[in-house]
Amino acid sequence: MFPTPIGKRSRAAQITYQVALPVALTLWLLPLIAVATFSIRPESDFVAGNYWGMPGSFEFLANYGRVFFESDMPRYLLNSVFITVPTVIGAVALSSMTGFALGVYRFRGNLLIFFMFIAGNFVPFQILMVPVRDLTVNLNLYDTKTGLILFHIAFQTGFCTLFMRNFIRQLPFPLIEAARVEGVAEWRIFWFVVLPLMKPALAALAVLIFTFIWNDYFWAVVLTQGPDSQPVTAGITSFNSQFRAAYHLMSAGSIVAAIPPVLMFFAMQKHFIAGLTLGAVK
Amino acid sequence: MTVTAVPDIHPPVRRGWYARNQIRVTPWLFLIPGIVFFSVYVIIPIFQSFWISFHQWDGLGEKVWVGTAHYERLLGGDRKFEVSFWNNVRWLILYLLAIPAGLFIALFLNQAVTGIRFYKSMFFFPFVLSQVVVGLVFSWFYLPNDGLFDVIVGWFGIDIRGGVLGNPDTATYGIIVAGLWPQIAYCMILYLTGLNAVDPEQVEAARLDGAKGWRMLWYVILPQLKPATFIAFVVTIIGALRSFDFIAVMTNGGPFGSTRVLSFYMFEESLSEFGFRMGYGAAIAVVLFFLMLGFIVYFLYSMWQGEKEAR
Numbered sequence: 001m002f003p004t005p006i007g008k009r010s011r012a013a014q015i016t017y018q019v020a021l022p023v024a025l026t027l028w029l030l031p032l033i034a035v036a037t038f039s040i041r042p043e044s045d046f047v048a049g050n051y052w053g054m055p056g057s058f059e060f061l062a063n064y065g066r067v068f069f070e071s072d073m074p075r076y077l078l079n080s081v082f083i084t085v086p087t088v089i090g091a092v093a094l095s096s097m098t099g100f101a102l103g104v105y106r107f108r109g110n111l112l113i114f115f116m117f118i119a120g121n122f123v124p125f126q127i128l129m130v131p132v133r134d135l136t137v138n139l140n141l142y143d144t145k146t147g148l149i150l151f152h153i154a155f156q157t158g159f160c161t162l163f164m165r166n167f168i169r170q171l172p173f174p175l176i177e178a179a180r181v182e183g184v185a186e187w188r189i190f191w192f193v194v195l196p197l198m199k200p201a202l203a204a205l206a207v208l209i210f211t212f213i214w215n216d217y218f219w220a221v222v223l224t225q226g227p228d229s230q231p232v233t234a235g236i237t238s239f240n241s242q243f244r245a246a247y248h249l250m251s252a253g254s255i256v257a258a259i260p261p262v263l264m265f266f267a268m269q270k271h272f273i274a275g276l277t278l279g280a281v282k
Numbered sequence: 283m284t285v286t287a288v289p290d291i292h293p294p295v296r297r298g299w300y301a302r303n304q305i306r307v308t309p310w311l312f313l314i315p316g317i318v319f320f321s322v323y324v325i326i327p328i329f330q331s332f333w334i335s336f337h338q339w340d341g342l343g344e345k346v347w348v349g350t351a352h353y354e355r356l357l358g359g360d361r362k363f364e365v366s367f368w369n370n371v372r373w374l375i376l377y378l379l380a381i382p383a384g385l386f387i388a389l390f391l392n393q394a395v396t397g398i399r400f401y402k403s404m405f406f407f408p409f410v411l412s413q414v415v416v417g418l419v420f421s422w423f424y425l426p427n428d429g430l431f432d433v434i435v436g437w438f439g440i441d442i443r444g445g446v447l448g449n450p451d452t453a454t455y456g457i458i459v460a461g462l463w464p465q466i467a468y469c470m471i472l473y474l475t476g477l478n479a480v481d482p483e484q485v486e487a488a489r490l491d492g493a494k495g496w497r498m499l500w501y502v503i504l505p506q507l508k509p510a511t512f513i514a515f516v517v518t519i520i521g522a523l524r525s526f527d528f529i530a531v532m533t534n535g536g537p538f539g540s541t542r543v544l545s546f547y548m549f550e551e552s553l554s555e556f557g558f559r560m561g562y563g564a565a566i567a568v569v570l571f572f573l574m575l576g577f578i579v580y581f582l583y584s585m586w587q588g589e590k591e592a593r
Contacts, residue, residue, distance in 0.1 A: 002477065002485050002503050004494075006393045017393070021401055024390070028405060031423040031463070034430045038422065051428045098316035101309035111589065113313065115582055120324040122516075122578045124523055126548045126567040130334055130560045131327035134341065154323030157316050186308040215412030217527040222553075233414045237531070240418075247422065258415045265410040269403060276468070277475035277510075 038251035039063055046247050063252040071242060072227040073253060076235030080260070083145050083152070083231050084213045088206050090153035091160050095205070096198060098157065099164025100190050104176060114165060121158030128155075129222055136223055145229045148220065152213050160205055163278060167201040168194065204275030207268040211261040232257040328571070335564035340557055352565035362539060363566070366547040369454050370523065370573070373543060376458045377465060377522035381514045384469025385507075389499075391470070392477045402474060409467040417531035420460035421447060447533050450540035457528050457541055465521055469514045476510030477503075512584065519577050523570065544570040 006017050026033070038051075042059045050056065067073050102114050132151055133142070141147030171194065179189045220234035227235065236257050243249040265272050300307065335352055337345035356363050391402055408416065424431050426445025435442070442449050446456035480503060488502045504511075526545045533541045535550060542550070544566055552563030 001392070001482060002480060002498065003389055003392065006395060018395065025401060025404055030430070031419045034423055035419045049428065052430065052433060094316045094319060097312040101312035105305070105309040107306065107309055113317070115586070116325065117320065118585065119578060119582060120320060122520060122574070122581060123324070123328065124545060124567070124570050124574050126545045127331045127571045128324060128327045129549070129567065130552055130564050131330035132323060151323050154319040157320050158324065161316065186304050190312070211410060217412065217414045217530070233412050236414060236418070250418070251422065254415045254418050258411050261410050261412070266403070273471060273475070277472055
């Protein structure tokens with residue numbers, strides 16, 4: 001193990017390390033802690049210029065209550081859910097198929113198609129912006145959740161295919177051959193042999209894509225406007241103009257907007273990290 | 283002598299065309315939906331953007347062919363373009379600091395003490411937040427006079443006029459620091475995973491040979507972390523060139539346009555309040571694309587090498 005395990009070092013080093021950990025963490029999360037303290041302060045604190053002293057009173061319920069009951073926040077949150085969940089399902093479904101095709105079969109053009117998916121995934125979004133916006137307008141899908149979902153599914157398919165294909169490559173191939181010898185149809189091999197083995201990959205991808213899409217801002221402002229279809233990342237800016245300079249509400253609003261992917265991460269941590277670090281180890 | 287034809291006791295089973303060609307056809311059936319989606323929304327639009335960049339277009343009416351006029355204007359002294367381009371370069375260089383910083387934190391946290399898992403996930407936590415939220419958090423952190431950052435540097439007698447984000451000299455750097463925060467977390471988790479897989483026998487052998495500290499890190503550990511470094515490099519470069527959310531949320535390109543980058547400038551031109559200049563926007567996007575292309579080719583080449591080895 002590198003660096004030398006702290007257990008083998010001197011007592012002084014061990015104590016220093018134990019003290020350094022929480023100090024480092026506090027420094028690391030300082031901006032976030034600052035905002036969290038904003039969100040429980042009463043308005044009068046900001047008027048009085050008391051940004052960092054003891055809060056005048058503890059207004060957790062009042063502030064977060066106003067976010068939920070006096071703004072469009074709940075609608076934006078709901079929009080985010082209705083955009084994110086279908087995208088996750090669509091992208092995972094499409095890419096388990098493409099990943100299966102590219103991972104199991106040998107045919108001409110296999111690597112070429114695989115690299116097309118990877119290359120498209122690296123491209124800066126901006127080069128897609130004008131044509132995709134135009135396409136969405138022409139399909140009468142501008143400012144709809146569907147328009148956003150369709151694009152997200154398509155774009156995420158690139159990354160997901162890379163992921164799925166590499167995962168399927170690691171599965172034991174003799175299993176598939178055995179099924180073929182038995183005369184099992186190819187699509188049944190996909191459904192009954194490969195898909196059940198891909199469960200960890202499906203879970204990892206689902207949490208990753210959930211976070212990516214929930215946190216998307218660029219496409220939300222390019223393809224939607226207004227509370228009917230905008231997700232929470234875009235909605236937070238209009239929320240902030242509604243409560244201009246009301247830091248206690250703006251910070252509470254941002255925390256609310258950030259919570260779903262955070263919960264997702266803590267609930268599915270193992271899958272999340274396994275997904276992110278795929279390929280980090282040979 | 284008569285030769286009797288041996289009757290074929292195994293008449294060929296009549297199988298349908300699909301059954302006979304199953305192995306050849308199935309991959310394409312599985313690929314078609316994905317390829318169609320990806321082509322319509324990703325591959326074809328890349329070429330459409332090239333085409334649009336040669337036209338004057340407001341997004342609604344007819345496209346008017348202008349040839350290379352947009353590119354001539356871009357490269358012939360568009361001030362905003364120059365500022366954006368150099369800011370992109372700053373982003374690229376400074377964003378790469380996420381890699382050593384991530385490695386440093388990973389080394390710090392790669393211990394087996396009680397509660398270390400909690401610390402690891404809390405250090406990783408910023409990556410899960412949306413860039414919009416991180417941008418907002420930092421813009422409040424940087425508030426002039428009242429922001430925590432200003433308060434702290436105030437103790438050391440430093441006073442940034444207009445606050446970090448209000449001062450054209452510091453604004454871009456302030457945004458990059460905000461961007462580094464989640465990116466460092468990402469690199470850290472890559473390295474933590476990589477460190478987990480470092481071969482303990484090699485480390486022990488090197489220790490017996492008297493290697494430790496920096497030399498151990500450089501000659502024994504880092505070579506084994508190469509796959510993690512490669513991925514960290516890829517995601518950091520892409521992240522740097524894609525930076526948009528932070529700028530849109532934190533400064534909206536200001537003060538005095540000093541924080542624009544190409545992706546933001548492109549967006550601004552295409553959907554500007556003074557009429558949509560889609561053609562000019564597309565031209566900026568094409569330049570950004572070519573900036574990226576060098577890296578993309580390098581990434582793909584490295585992956586291609588890996589694929590060939592795997593075969």
